[in-house]
Amino acid sequence: MPTSMLAVMKPTSAPGAEVREVKIPTFGRTDVLVKVKVASICGTDLHIYNWDRWAQNRIHPPLIPGHEFCGEVVAFGDEVTSVKEGDFVSAEMHVACGKCLQCRTGEAHICQNVKIIGVDADGAFAEYVVIPESNIWKLDPAIPLEYASILDPLGNAVHTVLAGDIAAKSVAITGCGPIGLFSIAVARACGATSIFAIEVNEHRAAIARQMKADYVLNPAKEDVRAVVAERTGGQGVDVVLEMAGHPDSIRSAFDIVRRGGRISLLGLTSKPISLNFSEDIIFKGITVQGINGRRMYQTWYQMTALLKAGKLDLHPVITDRMSMKDFPKAMERLTTGEASKILVYPNGVR
Amino acid sequence: MPTSMLAVMKPTSAPGAEVREVKIPTFGRTDVLVKVKVASICGTDLHIYNWDRWAQNRIHPPLIPGHEFCGEVVAFGDEVTSVKEGDFVSAEMHVACGKCLQCRTGEAHICQNVKIIGVDADGAFAEYVVIPESNIWKLDPAIPLEYASILDPLGNAVHTVLAGDIAAKSVAITGCGPIGLFSIAVARACGATSIFAIEVNEHRAAIARQMKADYVLNPAKEDVRAVVAERTGGQGVDVVLEMAGHPDSIRSAFDIVRRGGRISLLGLTSKPISLNFSEDIIFKGITVQGINGRRMYQTWYQMTALLKAGKLDLHPVITDRMSMKDFPKAMERLTTGEASKILVYPNGVR
Amino acid sequence: MPTSMLAVMKPTSAPGAEVREVKIPTFGRTDVLVKVKVASICGTDLHIYNWDRWAQNRIHPPLIPGHEFCGEVVAFGDEVTSVKEGDFVSAEMHVACGKCLQCRTGEAHICQNVKIIGVDADGAFAEYVVIPESNIWKLDPAIPLEYASILDPLGNAVHTVLAGDIAAKSVAITGCGPIGLFSIAVARACGATSIFAIEVNEHRAAIARQMKADYVLNPAKEDVRAVVAERTGGQGVDVVLEMAGHPDSIRSAFDIVRRGGRISLLGLTSKPISLNFSEDIIFKGITVQGINGRRMYQTWYQMTALLKAGKLDLHPVITDRMSMKDFPKAMERLTTGEASKILVYPNGVR
C-alpha cells in the first residue's frame, strides 16, 4: 500500500486548483477506503474551481473536491461489516446526521446538518477517498464503470422524475445540462409519453435529440409556450422538471404546465424570481416541489434497477474522458459549454 | 307561487348595487329552483360591489351576485330525480363543464370552463335561485341553518386543510379572514397539534383567539419567524395555509415552513411576488400547492361529516346577521374590517 | 340507414347464442349510435354463452352481449354536443350512476349502481350499439383499429399496473390471459425492471415470452417461490398483479411479494381462499388492493397516451380475427385455451 497519491487539490481561497501528490487519507473505525477508478465532474466543481461567490461562502481550503465516482474497496475500519476488499462501489456523498427530524422520518436528503464529501470534506478527485460505511453503495459488476461514476447526478434525475407520477404523462425538461439530459432517459424509461426538452445551447440540444426527446425546443428561437400548447391539445404538459435554474426557464415552467400539473424544481439560482401567485399557481391548482439530492436510499435502489435492466442509454451525455492530471483542461471544456459530462481517470484513461 | 322576488341587483357596469323587485328566474329540465333562507357574503361580493379592476374584467351586469347560501327546494325540471319539494339544500356554485380533462379525471374544481353562479350567472342574494341538479347538495336537517349558508367558504377551508396530512402537525394560518378562521377550527378538529394564526387586524385576531388558535401573532408587532422557531423547537411549522394573499404574508409563509413542509396557497393576490427559489423551495425540499374552490364532491362529504359530528364551532366567525335589504350596510361593515362573516336573510332576520 | 342489423343474440336463459337479424336499437336524447367496426371477446362473454352459475344470476335474456369494441358515430340524440358523425370512438361500457358516494368522489369505477352495456343491456356484438354520450371515448385516428377494439381489457391492465408505483420495480403477473399479457406490455412501458409472468397454459406462456416478460414460469413445473427469491436477491417481488383468480395463483401472490410490497387483485374467483393473515399480510406489512374496471376517465387518458406514443406492442395477444357470424367457433377456440384475444368483425374480417 502506497502512502501518497495524486489528487486535485484546492490549496487556498483563490481561483484554480493543482494536481499534485498528497498523503493517502486515514480512515476511522466505521469508514471505508476506496480506490477511485473513475470520477466525474459536476457544475459544482467548476464553481469551486472558479472560486465564485457561492464557493467563497461555502468552501474551506485546502480541499480535494469531487463527489461523483466509483471505485474498489481497499481497506476499512474494524466496525465495518457490509463490505469486503475488492467490492465495486459508489457512494452517496451527502452524509446525513441521522439525528434530526428529517433524518428520523425518512427525509435524510434534506438533513439539517448534512456534510458533503467533496465540498465540506476531501472528495473523490484523487486516487483514494474515505467514505463512511453507511454511505457506501455496493454495485453489481454488471453495471458499466462509466455509469457507476455518474450515479450522483443520475440519482438527481431519478429523484426528480419519480417525485410524482410520470407514466403516461407529457413532460417538459427545462435545461439540458447532464441532469436534464439524464432525466430525458429516465422519463422515457418510466413511461413518459411525450418529452419536451427546452434548451438554448446547441451542443446540449443536440445531445437531447440523441437522448430521444420527442421535441427539442430553443426558447431563443421558438415560442415554447405556443409549441407546447399545440402539441398537447392546448392543455400544457402534465409535468415540468426544472433543471436550468435560470429565471427565464423557471418562468417558462409556470407558463407551460397544465392545470393540476406538477413542477419539480431542481435547478439552483441565486436570483430572486417574480411570480404572479394567483395566475401561476392558485388558479391552475398546480403542485410545486423543491428537489434536493437523492432519496437515501430509495433513489439508489431505483437507479440500480433501471441500469441493471438496461433501461437507460446514457452514453450521449458522456462527452469527454480525461486523465485526472488534465483537470484544468476539463474546467475549460465545461466553461466553453462544449462538454457535457466529463469523466476523470486518476491513473489515466483506460 | 309568486312571480317576482326581492334581490340584490347590480344593474350596470358601475360601483354599487340595488335591492329591488325582479322576476323569479325560470329553470330548465335539469334545474332546481331553491327558495333562499340564508345567504352569506364573500369578499368577492365586495369586489363586485366596489367595481374594482377584477370585477370590471369578469362581471357582466345586470347580475344578481351571491354564491353562499342555503334554502329549500320549491320546484324542479322534469329530468331531476334526486330532490323533492321541501328538501333542505345548499349548492356548489362552481358549475364545471364535465367534459374537460380536469373534469374527467376527478379534478372538476379546476375545470377549464367553469361558470360560477353569482359571478357569471344570477346568484343567491335573492329570494329564489336556480341551481343545476348536479350541483345541489342535500343537507341533513341536523345541520344548523347558519352553518348551512357558509358551506362554500367552509369548503375552501376544508379543502385547504385536508390537501395534505394535518394530524399531529404544527400549522400556521397566515390571514384570518373567514376562510382562515374556519381553517383554525378544521385544523383543530383534524388533529393539528399546534396552530399559529397570523393576522394584523385586531378584530380578526380576536376571533382567531376565540377559535382557539394556540398562538395568535401580529406580524406588525412581533417577529413571527422568531416566535414560530421558538415554539417549534427551531424547526418551523409542518404546514402553512396561506389565506391572506398579501405579499408580506406569502413571503412569511416561506420563512416559517420547515424543511420538507407544505405550503397550501389559497389567498389571491394581483401583485407579483419575488422569491428566492433556491433558498425558499429547493434547499428546504418543500411542497407548494395551489388551492382552488372545493373538491367536487369529496370536500362536501367531508364538511358534512365534520358538522354532523359537532366537530366545528364556527359561531365566532359569524359577526353580523342582516336583512337583505340592508345589503349596502353590509358592504360598509366589510369595508371597515369590523365584520367577519355577514349573513343575509332575504325575508328579514329570524 | 337500414332498420335491421346482424347481432349475436342470447335469446333465452340457456347455453349458446345465435347470430341473427334484429332491429337496430333506438337511442335517446343523450345517446350516441355507433356503427361497430371491430369488437373483441372477453372471458365474460364465454360465461354468458356457457350459461354458468354467474350468468344465470346476472343475465336477463334476450341480450346482445359484447362490451369491447370500436366504431364510428352514425347518429346521436339532440342533447349530445361532443361528437359528430364519422367520429372514431370506443366507449367505457360501465355506465355509472353519477349520484352515489363513489361516483361523486372520483371513484365511479366502483359505482354502487353500475350497469354494464353488453351484460345488463344490449352490447357491441352487433352492427350497431347505443352508448350514452358521457361514456363515449373519442379516438385519435392514429390509434390502430385493432387496438381501439380492446381498450376495455387494456384499460383493466393499465388501471392495475398504475394502481401504485411501478417504475424501477420488480413485478410478477400471475395469470396470462389477455389482461395479464397486456399488463406485461404496460409494466414494461412504465419502467418495471424485472417482470415475472406466471402461467400454466403453454399457449399463454408462449405469448408472455413474445410480450418480453423477463421470466416466464410454469407453477406446475417450477418452484415459483424459489425462482422468484433467487432472481430478486431473496427479497421477493415489489409488486404482484393477480390476474388469474385461481386459488393457487392468489396463494402464490402472497408467497412471492416482498415485505412492504403491493398485491393488486383483478382476477375473479368464486371460491373462498384461506389466508394466514399474520404471516401473509401483517408481518410483511404489505398492501392488498381490489381492482375493478377502469378509472373514469383517467385510465382512458393514460392508455391513449401510451398507445399514441407507440409504447405498447399488443399484437402477440390478438390470436384470432373472425367474422361475427362465426361467433360459436370463437367460443370453441376460447374453450380449448388456444386463443387469447379474438377480434370479431360484424361485416367480415377486413
Added chain:
Amino acid sequence: MPTSMLAVMKPTSAPGAEVREVKIPTFGRTDVLVKVKVASICGTDLHIYNWDRWAQNRIHPPLIPGHEFCGEVVAFGDEVTSVKEGDFVSAEMHVACGKCLQCRTGEAHICQNVKIIGVDADGAFAEYVVIPESNIWKLDPAIPLEYASILDPLGNAVHTVLAGDIAAKSVAITGCGPIGLFSIAVARACGATSIFAIEVNEHRAAIARQMKADYVLNPAKEDVRAVVAERTGGQGVDVVLEMAGHPDSIRSAFDIVRRGGRISLLGLTSKPISLNFSEDIIFKGITVQGINGRRMYQTWYQMTALLKAGKLDLHPVITDRMSMKDFPKAMERLTTGEASKILVYPNGVR
C-alpha cells in the same frame, strides 16, 4: 451505582417467571443504560409467561421480558452523543438492522432482521435496561409518566389510525384491547367523525364507552353489519382498524367496510381465515394494509405531538398499577380479562 437489581426473569423454557435479583446489565459504546420508572404489560408478555406455542418457538430463556417503559438515563457508552444523565426517555424496542432494503428505504418497521428488546434480548421488567442510542426517544417532561410508559402500544394505535386518511371519516375498531382503545382516542383526535367500537368483552366495552366511541357494539348480541349500515346511510364505514385478530372479527371487517374503503390489520391470529376475494376485496375496490410496529420515527413524533397538545385522554385504559414484585398477579388479572393496561413499578407504586 448498585451492581444488582430486581427483575422479572423467565429462567427456563417453561410456564411462569420469577421476580428476583440479577446483575445490572453491561452496556456497549453506543448504548444507553436507563433506570426504569414505569413499565407496562403487553399481551405478548402473557404469551411468554404462559409459554404458549408462539413463545416456545420464539423465546430463548433466560430472558427478562418487557418492552413498554419509560425511565431516566443513568449512564451511556463513550460514542453516545444525544443524551445526558437524567434525561427522561422511552425507547423503540424494535432494533432494526439498518442495512436491509426496508431499513434503507424508510420502512425499518418491517426490517428483515429486527430484534425486539424484551423478546429477543433482556427487556424492561427490571430496574435497569440497556437500549442502543439510536432507539432512545427523549421525552418532554410535560408528558405524564404513565403515558410515557405506554408509548409502544400507543404507537401501534397511531401508526394504524394514520396509515391512511382518517379526518372526516367513519371508522370501526374491531377489538378493544389496549391498542384498540387507544385507537378510539387517536381517531377522535385526528378528526374521525363516527367511531364504532366492536367488542364482546363487557369490561372492554365499558372502557370503549369511556373513550367516547360513538357506538359500542357487541357482536354476540347485535347484528353489527346491520347497525353499521343503518348508521352510515347504508354505505358501511370508510375505515376499519382490525385490532382483535379473531377470525370472526376479521370476517366482520370485510363485511362492514364500504366500497373503496380501507382495512388496516394489526391484530395477530394464528388461524387461517377464509375470504371470498371477489366479493370481499375486488368488487368493493378496497385496500387492505398489514400494520406492524411503529414507523421509525415518524410515529414517535406524531404521538409526542398529540400528547403534548393534550389531545389524548388515555386514563380509562390504565386499569391497574402494581409493584413489579406482583408480576404474577398481573398475569392473572390479564387472564381473567378484567384488566386492560397494567402498569408495573420496579420500586413499588408511587
